Amino acid sequence: MAMDVYLFYLLGAVAIAASVLVVGQRNPMYSVLLLIVSFMALAGLYVLLNAPFLAVTQIIIYGGAIMVLFLFVVMLLNVPREDPARLFGGSGTRRFGVALAVALAIELTWALRRLGAIGLRGELPDVSSVRLIGRVLFTDYRFAFEATSVLILVALVGAIVMARKES
Amino acid sequence: MSDLAAVIPILIVTLSALAAMVAEAFREPGERIPSGLGLIGLVGAILASVFLWDRQAVAFEVVKADNFALFINVVLAIIGILTILLSSEVVEREQIPAGEYYALLLFGLAGMMLMAAATDLLVIFIALEIFSLSVYVLTGIRRTSAAGAEASFKYFLLGAFSSAFFLYGIALTFAETGSTRLDQLGPLVAAQAMHPSLLALLGVGLLMVGFAFKVSAVPFHMWTPDAYQGAPTIVTGFMSTAVKAAAFAAFVRVFLSAFEPLSASWVPLLWWIAVLTMIVGTVVGVVQTNVKRMLAYSSIAHAGYILVGIIAAGLAGGDSESGKAAVLFYLLAYAVTNLGAFGVVALLATGDRPHDELADFTGLWYRRPGLAGLMAVFLLSLGGFPPTAGFIGKWYIFYAAVQHGQYALAIIGVLSSVVSVFFYLRIIVMMYMTEQPAEAPRESAVPRVAMAALSLAVIAIFYLGVLPTQVLELATQSVGSIF
Structure with a gap:
């Protein structure tokens, strides 16, 4: 039991950290590679959720096929290095966007935590x-x-x- | 019990899309087989819808050809037929790949018909994606136009984003109720009408964002002016009418059947969206100098009026039919009017320049009396002058709002349509009361088929404006069927 919980927090932390880093990279190649890390961590979470098929699909389709396409596009287009997106500061639109994203995250966390206490009502088929x-x-x-x-x-x-x- | 009959209209349109695609491969230059096949398919869909009327056929438990879906089917088929009739010359002049154009148009229509008939959130989502993808590509189908590519890309990115919201809403609803089928999740939602759970509310909210994006309601309208301006004008006409009709159909079906018990939660939210949509659409529309952009903002404002109808219907009471019937009637009235207006702009364009700046309409009456006259009718109908369809449509919407005590909404709606008259009349003044510029631009002849399509639209506008009862009767019958 405890093992599951530790793994969940570990994989969750890796997924979130990798996703945040994807946005903050200067070199698009690093972004793509970090996105693969994020996808792999998600696949691990699916295994923990008792959904091995979804985990394998996630690795084959997202981690494999789609990311290979991404890499090819990045290499073929020879995308120039970009300024990393600064999360805070920058233009007004971006600041507004970040504020909204944070608000949505807080809202969802709050709602889903409340939900944890109630429990899901629907009978989900296996x-x-x-x-x-x-x-x-x-x-x-x-x-x-x-x-x-x-x-x-x-x-x-x-x-x-x-x-x-x-x- | 599965009754395949329910999918026949959708199937006919899909098959005609496939046929148009294949025919393109064997087409001799100059032949117009794909458009002909499209017309046959759409007429077939109308006939099939008429035969299915009152049959309440259900296929695969998730596609329901009730009168509501059939009414929308006919509206969509009319939009499709008018678009195809208006397209033939435009497609050749602007060098749009004909086979792909008609195939995508028809696939899009099939997706929209499915959207109106689907009673499963998952199928609604797939239908949404089918027509969205078609419309994204149609927006950028003119490969030589940089504006078209930009419009298509913007529309695609924002559309994909809104699809994510929609899908997340479906996922949360599924987590709450364990089903994506409206008939199964309806009772579960109704059971918690008094104390809705957070998850259900989040799901409803996210679904509303997805729909609001597709009908371009404020604050999810940012893509609309750019996409409408960059797309080939005839495609703009198509997407400003057909996409709205399909999205509003599913909006009505989802929110006024399964989520109706939660209306106390979503009506206040939608109230603000409707008010903002009407105000922003008109106020920003007033300052536009490009006619396509101006019509884009006008279509945003019209989405706001339709939302007023949905709110009136959502406020329920025994007599909620009037609001829903008003929505359906307005969709039809708006479709023929707006398609006509964009059709005139499309026909005025020449190969080298789009005829879409306000100044281009100077003295149009002296150069093209026929088109100027038709345009005047379309603009007056958009502005809501009697005896046109636009007037009756607005009348029913605001009447339904007043019936349910929404005086504020009705007043804001009337005021915003009064303001909007300013920008419709400005074009008319330009056309009739301004002298023609010294050097008249080169003109292309107006094809007879397109003229016939525009005349049909005008006849429809006056028919709906003078004798609305029959169509309203049909609309009332059809909304009764979604419960």
Whole structure:
């Protein structure tokens, strides 16, 4: 039991720290690598939540495929070094944004802490294993699953329109 | 029990989108097959919707073709047909890739129809993404235009951000109730109407942010002027009407069915959003010199009026039908009017320059009497002059607000529409009462099909303005079905 709690705080701290550092880097390459660290820590949290399938997907899709694309884009575009985003100070818009973000964070923490005392009311179905996920996906959510195919087709067409050369 | 009939209108439009996409590959230059296929699909969707009327078909337990969804289907199909009729010349002149343009337009419409019919938050989200992606790409479809690319990118980034809010709202609602289906989470929400839990309130709030972004309500409107100005004008017309219709349809369905019991919590919030939306839309609209930007702010203000209708409906009581029916009627009236106005601006553009500055309209009456006359009708309807559709739409909305004791909202709404008349009339004054500039810009001929589409829109405006009862009857019938 205690082990779980320690791991939770450790992984949570790594995820938050890495995410904050992503924003504060001067070199976009470091940002990408730190984002991978953040994703891995999240995958660890999913394991703790008894969702191994989600953890593996997180590593393969986010940590693997998507971040490789990010790295390629950063390398191909040869993005110049940027000024790191200063969290405090800077333009009025940014300060306003930071203030709002902090307010939202406090609000959510407060609400979720209150919730911890009440407990979740909904009976969440157990969907941890691949088999159960498959079953839910092809029964309860079969229409959503099929509708996603149209979404992906639109994304494909859109990507081709945006990426092709002017004739 | 699954009744596949419920998805038929959506399926027809999706198939016509696929057909348009494939036809583009075999198209000879000069042929207009994709637009023709689109028209066939949309007419088919209207016919299917008429046949499904009063059938209450439900497919896969999450798509419900009730009269409410069918009414929105018909509105969307009308918007689609008018857009396609107005597009054919514009697409060629501005060198927009035709096949992709029509395919994305139709995919977008299919997504919007799904959004109006879906009764599951997850399906609503997927539908939202289908049409949002289509519209992002349509905004930037003119590859040579830097403004278009900028508009598309801004819209995409902010849209993705708002999708995250929406999704988080769904997640919290799911955590609270254990379901994403409106019919299942409705009773659970109703059970805690007296003491709503924090999680439910957070979920409702985040969902409201997502919807408010899509209907461009203040303070989530920042993307609207830039996106509307940068997009090809005909796309602006499409997205300012169809996206709003679909988003408001889902807004009404989610907030006035499943979350209706929590209305005491969300109505005050929406009240402020509506007031800000009406005021900011009109006040900032007054100082614009670009007609597309001005119409963008005007569409923000109109979103505010529709929100007034939702508030009136949310305040419930036995007679909450009037507010909801007013919302549906307003969506239709606003759709034909706004699409017409943007259509005229699109037709006035020439290959080398968009005809969208206020000064471009100087003396238009002397150069293009036909288009100037049509534009005047659209602008008067937007301003809410009788006997146009805009007047009746506003009348029903404000009447519903007064019925539920929302005098302040009604007064603010009327005042803001009085102010907005200033910027509509300014264009009319420019067109009719200003001398033509010495060197008239080169002009392109107005295609007959587009003229027919604009005339249809004008006929619809006067029909809705003079004989509104029949359509209002249909709207009232259809809102009765979402409970």
